[in-house]
Amino acid sequence: MTELTKHEPTTIYIKPSKGLAALNLRDLWIYRELIFFMVWRDVKVKYKQTLLGMAWAVIQPVMTMLIFTFLFDRVAKLPTEGIPYPVFSFTALLPWGLFVVALNQGSRSLVAHNNMVTKIYFPRLILPISSVFSGLVDFAIAFVILVILMLYYHVSPAWSLLWTLPLFLLLAIVTALGVALWLSAINVQYRDVNQALPFLTQFWLFATPVAYSATVISEKWQILYFLNPMAGVVNGFRWSLLGIGNGPDITLWVSTGISILIFVSGLFYFRSMEKTFADTI
Amino acid sequence: MTTAISVNNIGKQYKIGAAESKFRYNMLRDVIVDTVSAPIRLAKAMIGKSDRRQNQNYVWALKDVSFDLEEGKVLGIVGRNGAGKSTLLKILSRVTEPTIGTVSVRGRVGSLLEVGTGFHPELTGRENIYMNGAILGMKRAEIDSKFDEIVDFSEVTQYIDTPVKRYSSGMYLRLAFAVAAHLEPEILVVDEVLAVGDAEFQKKCLGKMGDVAQQGRTVLFVSHNMSAILRLTQEAIVLNKGQMLMRAPTQEAVDFYLSSGQAQAGQRVWDVGDVPGSSAPFRPISLRIKNRSGKAVDTVRSIEPITVEFEYQLDAPVTGLRVGFYLSTMRGEYVLASFDTDEPNLFEKFDSRKSGRYVSRAEIPADIFNEGRYSIGVNASSFGVRRYFMDENAIAFNVDISGAPGMHWSEPRVGPVRPRLAWKIEKIG
Numbered sequence: 001m002t003e004l005t006k007h008e009p010t011t012i013y014i015k016p017s018k019g020l021a022a023l024n025l026r027d028l029w030i031y032r033e034l035i036f037f038m039v040w041r042d043v044k045v046k047y048k049q050t051l052l053g054m055a056w057a058v059i060q061p062v063m064t065m066l067i068f069t070f071l072f073d074r075v076a077k078l079p080t081e082g083i084p085y086p087v088f089s090f091t092a093l094l095p096w097g098l099f100v101v102a103l104n105q106g107s108r109s110l111v112a113h114n115n116m117v118t119k120i121y122f123p124r125l126i127l128p129i130s131s132v133f134s135g136l137v138d139f140a141i142a143f144v145i146l147v148i149l150m151l152y153y154h155v156s157p158a159w160s161l162l163w164t165l166p167l168f169l170l171l172a173i174v175t176a177l178g179v180a181l182w183l184s185a186i187n188v189q190y191r192d193v194n195q196a197l198p199f200l201t202q203f204w205l206f207a208t209p210v211a212y213s214a215t216v217i218s219e220k221w222q223i224l225y226f227l228n229p230m231a232g233v234v235n236g237f238r239w240s241l242l243g244i245g246n247g248p249d250i251t252l253w254v255s256t257g258i259s260i261l262i263f264v265s266g267l268f269y270f271r272s273m274e275k276t277f278a279d280t281i
Numbered sequence: 282m283t284t285a286i287s288v289n290n291i292g293k294q295y296k297i298g299a300a301e302s303k304f305r306y307n308m309l310r311d312v313i314v315d316t317v318s319a320p321i322r323l324a325k326a327m328i329g330k331s332d333r334r335q336n337q338n339y340v341w342a343l344k345d346v347s348f349d350l351e352e353g354k355v356l357g358i359v360g361r362n363g364a365g366k367s368t369l370l371k372i373l374s375r376v377t378e379p380t381i382g383t384v385s386v387r388g389r390v391g392s393l394l395e396v397g398t399g400f401h402p403e404l405t406g407r408e409n410i411y412m413n414g415a416i417l418g419m420k421r422a423e424i425d426s427k428f429d430e431i432v433d434f435s436e437v438t439q440y441i442d443t444p445v446k447r448y449s450s451g452m453y454l455r456l457a458f459a460v461a462a463h464l465e466p467e468i469l470v471v472d473e474v475l476a477v478g479d480a481e482f483q484k485k486c487l488g489k490m491g492d493v494a495q496q497g498r499t500v501l502f503v504s505h506n507m508s509a510i511l512r513l514t515q516e517a518i519v520l521n522k523g524q525m526l527m528r529a530p531t532q533e534a535v536d537f538y539l540s541s542g543q544a545q546a547g548q549r550v551w552d553v554g555d556v557p558g559s560s561a562p563f564r565p566i567s568l569r570i571k572n573r574s575g576k577a578v579d580t581v582r583s584i585e586p587i588t589v590e591f592e593y594q595l596d597a598p599v600t601g602l603r604v605g606f607y608l609s610t611m612r613g614e615y616v617l618a619s620f621d622t623d624e625p626n627l628f629e630k631f632d633s634r635k636s637g638r639y640v641s642r643a644e645i646p647a648d649i650f651n652e653g654r655y656s657i658g659v660n661a662s663s664f665g666v667r668r669y670f671m672d673e674n675a676i677a678f679n680v681d682i683s684g685a686p687g688m689h690w691s692e693p694r695v696g697p698v699r700p701r702l703a704w705k706i707e708k709i710g
Contacts, residue, residue: 010387013386016381041412044404045403115399119392120392279377
């Protein structure tokens, strides 16, 4: 009995939520350790029972970079604004990799954990958030490879701009999370998302200046092109790390605006669907 | 005393899709039309203009349920399948929202619904304890301080650094239960956890629940096991079809529940729409589990004979028909199978049956079953020729063992059967 009187238990009121409910960020804060554990579990489990283990985190982006180098540099000879193509493409593959993880794992996160969703209360936001965060681990590994590549090709970073990198990383996370929120919530009811994902990923890759430079897009289409928030993220990474491109101009603000729009609307859509997750999943 | 749980007029409505679209794919044309219009349907559905909405039905899984529970009380919840017990627990543990009504809950709700949720087979026992603890809402420091206790309780100490995929199902379950049991919530919700695990483990679970209750925590206990309800709770509520029929001292509530033979209990009726067209000319009508006094019941006593009664219609004469059932535990182990023409004389007489309405009735003698829940699947076939109809989970029933052999020892007995054997003891020297 003494144990019980130690702290006064809080009273929780359960009632049907109506319309746009509050985001309930307090619960998210209380459960913050769960995000850490989910990320930690994802990382631990990801390469279990594989021969090459963590090496896959290196092999995957490096292979993509090699294929791109062969196709777009050797064969298609795309312009790279004076940067060796491997460094040029790998700089873009960093945020792109993060985005792909978010898109794929994030969109499936609720359905993949349906046993948790139907049995326990916890803030459902934790699932898409932690799948986006687990992409950061691969991001960190890929970042080390980029440093090695830059040393190898004697590309010196744009030191004066480097401080902006965290901001662009934040933009990448916000974009990825926004898309993951939308798709994961839709996926609960319509598994069409699963079918559309491979196609969507591929299409999005072509619509983003990962393999090529955004400068190949003609002037009058620029604004339209940067409605794709990932275009702004990738361009920003190149500007911040390599010092190429225009830096923050109207195109970046278009991308940022869209990104925030997706994120905020995603939060509210997710929240409004949350109450039905356990019933429809 | 303060109120731990206060439930006010809650209701939960579920959507059930119409059966209409189930048999639509008869023609290639339909399939093509359906495929082509799919993206339009999806778009419509997403902006909320689904044409499906009109033929959707709603059911109330729970309606007008109100009760208060004081801190430190243990409340039993009884009712047959689909009575709304699980829905109630899900609302209390905030897994799902009520459609109407409010609930206030004082303190953390821990639930033994969620044993092993979030366990990952590749992680070790140690890692899973932390993971599972976090999912259940424990802080890392809290898990640290209880870690040894959890491991001790689970009895898997020497395998704690082995991935749980190498565990036996018993070890897995013990570990999972150990974490849930050490959550120490102010309110504990237990649903049918006793249906799993071996006898030894079940005993441990019941013991833990008793401890929790004695520490002054509030417990909600849902079970089909009437003796466990009687043993562990002082008070119980009876739910039927989403409504609360009564709240009374446990003995009274259990008596009411067992004797009322609540409406549909112990009976399964097939509507025309439930029967696939392929089963013609055989048409199942109903299946009943009856007790000694001929009443269809959900719970039978092991010391009384049980009658299984299957009523069906033959729309044309059938040759070589045999109708029977498979009986299994809820864990899926078969206990027995039996057919109505097993006896040679019945086989001669009913191998060919004219069209008409029939009842095949079997009496299962007393003193066969052990405590627990059993499932009956029905089957109508011509051996080696054709299977007309099968429903693997046609009906389920509970067995209450009061009066069964060996009840003066409180230990649960292993195995699905608990026959009364003809023991003799002789002194031979």
